[in-house]
Every structure is written in C-alpha cells, then in structure tokens.
Amino acid sequence: MWFFRSPSVVFGEDALSFLNTLDFRKIAIITDENIKKAGLLDMLRKDLPEESESMVVSDIPEEPTLSDIKERVAAVREFAPDLVIGLGGGSSMDAAKSIFTLYERPDLDIYDITPMVKLNLRNKSRLILIPTTSGTGSECTWAAVLSDEDHTRKNELASPEIIADYAILDPALVRKLPGGISRNTAVDAITHAVEARSNQWRNYYSDIFAEKAMELITRSLPVVLKDPDNLAAREEVHVGASMAGTAFSNSQIGLAHAMGHSLGAHFRIPHGITVALYLPQVVEFSETEAKDSYHALMMKMPEKYRKGNLADSLREFFRDVGQPLNIKDCNIDESEYRENMESLISLAEESTGGVTNPREASSSQLKILFENVI
Numbered sequence: 001m002w003f004f005r006s007p008s009v010v011f012g013e014d015a016l017s018f019l020n021t022l023d024f025r026k027i028a029i030i031t032d033e034n035i036k037k038a039g040l041l042d043m044l045r046k047d048l049p050e051e052s053e054s055m056v057v058s059d060i061p062e063e064p065t066l067s068d069i070k071e072r073v074a075a076v077r078e079f080a081p082d083l084v085i086g087l088g089g090g091s092s093m094d095a096a097k098s099i100f101t102l103y104e105r106p107d108l109d110i111y112d113i114t115p116m117v118k119l120n121l122r123n124k125s126r127l128i129l130i131p132t133t134s135g136t137g138s139e140c141t142w143a144a145v146l147s148d149e150d151h152t153r154k155n156e157l158a159s160p161e162i163i164a165d166y167a168i169l170d171p172a173l174v175r176k177l178p179g180g181i182s183r184n185t186a187v188d189a190i191t192h193a194v195e196a197r198s199n200q201w202r203n204y205y206s207d208i209f210a211e212k213a214m215e216l217i218t219r220s221l222p223v224v225l226k227d228p229d230n231l232a233a234r235e236e237v238h239v240g241a242s243m244a245g246t247a248f249s250n251s252q253i254g255l256a257h258a259m260g261h262s263l264g265a266h267f268r269i270p271h272g273i274t275v276a277l278y279l280p281q282v283v284e285f286s287e288t289e290a291k292d293s294y295h296a297l298m299m300k301m302p303e304k305y306r307k308g309n310l311a312d313s314l315r316e317f318f319r320d321v322g323q324p325l326n327i328k329d330c331n332i333d334e335s336e337y338r339e340n341m342e343s344l345i346s347l348a349e350e351s352t353g354g355v356t357n358p359r360e361a362s363s364s365q366l367k368i369l370f371e372n373v374i
C-alpha cells in the first residue's frame with residue numbers, strides 16, 4: 001500500500017494574496033533576519049487578513065538545533081496563534097514545522113515525530129509554508145531536519161501530519177535572489193528530481209513530479225542566471241523546485257545526498273553544492289540499474305544537453321551554470337579532504353540515501369566515488 005501526499009499548492013503571480021482570503025485571526029510568522037532585511041517579511045505582512053494580528057519570530061539560525069526550536073516555541077505558545085507561517089529557506093520552514101508541532105502538542109518529545117506515531121495535530125492552528133528560495137522543496141515535504149547541538153549530524157523528523165496545509169509559491173519572493181544562491185538551490189532541486197526519479201522507492205506519482213521538475217528547472221535556470229528579473233523563468237524554477245520536493249517526499253533521495261550530507265558535515269559548504277558535486281558520479285555508478293529513469297530525465301533537458309547519457313548531460317549543464325564539479329572549485333583543500341576520507345565514507349554509509357539508491361555502493365566503491373571529484 002502506497003500513498004501520495006502533498007499540501008494544497010497556491011502558485012504563480014500574486015499567489016501571496018491568497019492569504020488575504022483566509023479567515024485566521026492570530027498569525028505567528030517564523031522566519032530569519034535575512035528575509036526581514038530583504039523586505040520579504042513586509043511583503044508578506046501586506047497580504048495578511050486585515051483583521052488579523054501577528055507576531056514574528058525572526059531569528060531562526062541556519063541549520064537550527066532542537067534547543068533553537070525549544071527556545072522559540074514558548075513565545076509562540078503565549079501568543080496562541082490559529083495560523084503558523086514558515087517564511088524562508090529550508091531552515092525557516094523546517095523550524096516552522098517543528099515549532100508548529102511543539103505548539104500543538106507541548107507534551108511531545110521532538111523525536112516522537114516519526115511516521116509511526118499518531119501526532120493529532122491541528123487542534124489549535126494550521127500551517128502554511130512559503131519558500132523564498134527555489135531549492136529545498138521543504139514546503140512540500142513531510143520531513144524537518146534539525147541539527148545536533150554540535151552541528152556534526154542532522155536528524156530527520158518525519159510525519160505526514162507535518163505537511164503544510166498550504167504551500168504558497170510566489171515568484172515575486174525569489175525575484176531578488178542573488179545568482180549564487182539561485183544556482184546553489186536549483187542544483188539541489190535537480191538532485192532531488194534525479195534521485196527521486198531513480199531510487200528504489202520511486203513510483204507513478206514521484207516519477208511524474210520529478211520529470212516535470214527536471215524540465216522546468218533545466219529550461220529556466222540558465223535564463224534566471226542571465227536575466228534575474230525574468231519573472232516567468234523565476235516562476236518555472238520556483239515551481240520546479242517544489243515539484244522536485246514533492247517527488248522525493250513521496251519516494252526517497254539517493255547516494256548523492258548521502259555523500260553530500262557527509263561532505264557538508266565536514267566542510268561548511270552550501271547543501272546544493274555538496275549534493276550536485278557528486279550527482280554525475282552517482283548517476284554514472286548507478287547507470288546499469290536505472291538506465292530507463294535516467295534516459296527519461298535526460299529527455300526532459302533542453303535538446304543541447306541530451307548527450308547520450310545523463311551523467312554527461314548533467315556535467316555539461318552544471319559547467320554552463322557554474323556548479324563546481326570538483327573539490328578544488330568548492331575551495332576544499334585536497335589534503336584535508338583526503339585526511340577525512342574514512343569519516344566521509346562512514347557518515348555517507350549511515351545515510352538512508354545510500355540504501356535507497358538504485359545501486360548500493362560498498363565502502364571501497366564509495367571511496368572511489370569520493371576520490372573521483374578530487
């Protein structure tokens with residue numbers, strides 16, 4: 001028995017104004033300082049229902065920990081909202097999912113958030129997620145990632161009950177996103193699409209979402225990088241990233257994410273860069289087990305990137321958009337990378353992405369995959 005799960009999605013020009021039509025009175029907004037500085041919080045507030053009052057938690061750090069969440073949930077409880085909004089990138093949206101859960105159920109331990117436990121949420125409020133980057137797909141997934149206190153490991157909390165009631169995809173919120181972040185986040189979404197389409201849990205629904213995501217992002221990311229104000233292209237990348245999130249949330253990720261998470265724990269590099277760095281390697285390694293999936297994805301890319309195999313197509317595309325293909329271009333010191341090799345391998349082996357990848361890699365095969373990007 002399988003399920004397809006997704007929030008209701010509001011998308012396109014003026015999507016934010018949907019908030020105006022809702023009947024909420026007390027709204028807690030979870031976001032971060034950069035979003036506030038960029039004026040996006042003000043943009044959102046203009047579209048809140050007229051009669052409503054709001055409170056803002058605007059200091060969500062990057063990669064929040066459990067104590068970061070606990071410290072902030074008390075103020076939300078005191079305010080007693082009937083709507084929680086997460087506005088931002090993956091960190092703010094994952095924080096909003098966690099805060100929403102602990103606000104609804106103060107008696108819960110955060111690690112009770114697993115698919116096996118009935119959480120009985122939504123007695124007090126609803127959850128809306130609004131991304132301000134086009135990449136993580138968190139607005140559509142049923143997982144939230146919290147870091148360990150020392151930031152060496154990430155814990156994934158997952159429950160169908162933490163899926164947002166609505167995801168709002170308004171391209172105006174990503175219009176001013178700098179080129180580097182537009183690229184880093186979009187290559188993360190491409191990795192979600194490729195891994196969702198090919199992993200061992202792939203299914204009818206995830207295949208369709210992954211393929212469309214691949215088409216939208218590879219068509220429009222180069223346009224966005226050349227012409228950042230092109231709202232039509234922004235919208236395609238934004239919707240595509242969300243569709244890629246829906247795809248992996250309804251199937252799984254794969255080995256590029258396992259390896260990327262491991263690299264990210266050792267070196268502080270944006271998540272998208274770490275996973276996309278390994279993606280062509282992983283695709284080449286898994287080709288024998290996922291030939292049809294990879295071919296279907298390649299055929300969704302613009303014609304000039306259809307190279308005969310997806311690994312080469314991705315390399316060419318990544319070169320064109322400036323995504324690094326080796327550690328040197330990620331500013332990682334080679335000797336430091338080699339010194340950490342054993343630990344890089346063992347952390348990657350612990351990740352679920354390695355198990356659900358179309359082809360499982362042994363430790364020695366993982367070592368080769370890690371070495372191939374030196």
Ligand SMILES: [Fe+2]
Binds near residue numbers: 192257271275
């Ligand atoms: Fe990712």
